Amino acid sequence: MEKNEYHVIGVMSGTSLDGIDLVQARFTYHGHWHFEILNAETVDYNEDWRNTLGHLLSYEPEVLKEIDEDYTKYLAGVINQFIKTYNIKNIDMVCSHGHTALHQPENNVTYQIGNLPALSKLLNKKVICDFRKQDVELGGQGAPLVPVGDKLLFSEYDYCVNLGGFANISMDVNDVRVAYDICPVNIVLNHYVKQLGLNFDDKGQIASTGVIHTDMLNALNDLDFYRAKYPKSLGLEWVKNHVLPLIDTYKLEVSDILRTFIEHMAIQIASEIKEKINALVLITGGGVYNTFLIEQLKRHSNQTIVIPSNEVIEFKEALIFGFLGVLKLRNEANCLQSVTGALKNHSSGTIFLP
Known part of the structure; x- marks a missing residue:
């Protein structure tokens, strides 16, 4: 029987480089969806990360791969600290957007760093991430997903x-x-x-x-x-x-x-x-x-x-990326053809287990 309650951590980093938004949320379904934000926090980027992320377009592929690995480790540390700070015990999954390095849907390319399998291992939690890639492969814009x-x-x-x-x-x-x-x-x-x-x-x-x-x-x-x-x-x-x-x-x-x-x-x-x-x-x-x-x-x-x-003002996107993970886990559409231009509605994202 399908669950009707999910405890999720949603994670979002946007192009404005404000920081990493984290939300602990409970989603319940009884004929329609309801959400409750239990805890939320933005972790500011230090100057080094802000500078690195602000220049992702200028790096060679090999360097970008190293940054991806470093960012995945950094992101895991931020999420683990969030879990520790709020003493979060009940977590069905962590749902993360990562940070966009390249987004060129016209060339069938979208690349978000921080979505490596290591994230799940470092958190010791189920992780659902990389929500844009499949949509672009299906001819969509890969955005917006909210x-x-x-x-x-x-x-x-x-x-x-x-x-x-x-x-x-x-x-x-x-x-x-x-x-x-x-x-x-x-x-x-x-x-x-x-x-x-x-x-x-x-x-x-x-x-x-x-x-x-x-x-x-x-x-x-x-x-x-x-x-x-x-x-x-x-x-x-x-x-x-x-x-x-x-x-x-x-x-x-x-x-x-x-x-x-x-x-x-x-x-x-x-x-x-x-x-x-x-x-x-x-x-x-x-x-x-x-x-x-x-x-x-x-x-x-x-x-x-x-x-x-x-x-809601500050954490709506992180909240919804958490929700996209819930829909993915239920194998329900979380990318809409009418929104992205993809060939069909589909359930996007990659599931990593620790």
Whole structure:
């Protein structure tokens, strides 16, 4: 008989390099899914790891393989410490996203480090990981993967928008779940704030002092990606090849770059949540704390913006990667064809036993 309760640790590291998000969660199923976050924590990367992870695209394959091994060991240490800190006894599995090194679905390539079999051995726990690889092999984008969790865990919302390294959206269109990346967020904002010796722009205060540069705003809004139909996804490579060079040609003050880019994001996000009338829009991810960004989004949209609890804001992705592992264990679809463009719905991920 299928279990209806699962105790899971979900682990997520995003492109914004904020750190490793860990969630201890209980999932229960009685006709529909319910979740409870029992403990959650973000472990910041030190400067060495932030520097290494920020330059993964520049390493040769042999070096990347060594980094993968080192990162897997590091990740195991972080997870073991989380288990020890919260004295977690009941664990059905650890479900980890790893950290994206390469994401080029157009070339049938996606590579997340930290998903080696050693992770299970070092934790002495069942591990489910590497959720993107199979989807890309089936012709999908390998992203986004969170929408199945949006559909099953947050079904009361018309739109689910996450503001992390990138903004992405998930929603039902004619009872079919669709999802896609909207635009870069923290991956660009944090890049420029670092020029001021900061890791992020607290509440968007620096951006709020800047001036919108109309030519740059128009050029950003005119990027081809925004006219492409979904399914579609963004990666670090796209930002480095198309966004940063465009911004840098204008040689603006950092405050003006931030202000203009926030206007760009608000316009792009608002354009994706306008179809449904009187819609409920769940906003999560670290970008929620950029209150200036949220203000501009509200200015561009008349929908009801819902900001949930801090736990859900910060740990929704880690929570859902834990949930993807539950679905994989049950051999139920955790990658949706309608979202990624794969040949079919499928149950993705690799199971490692200690």
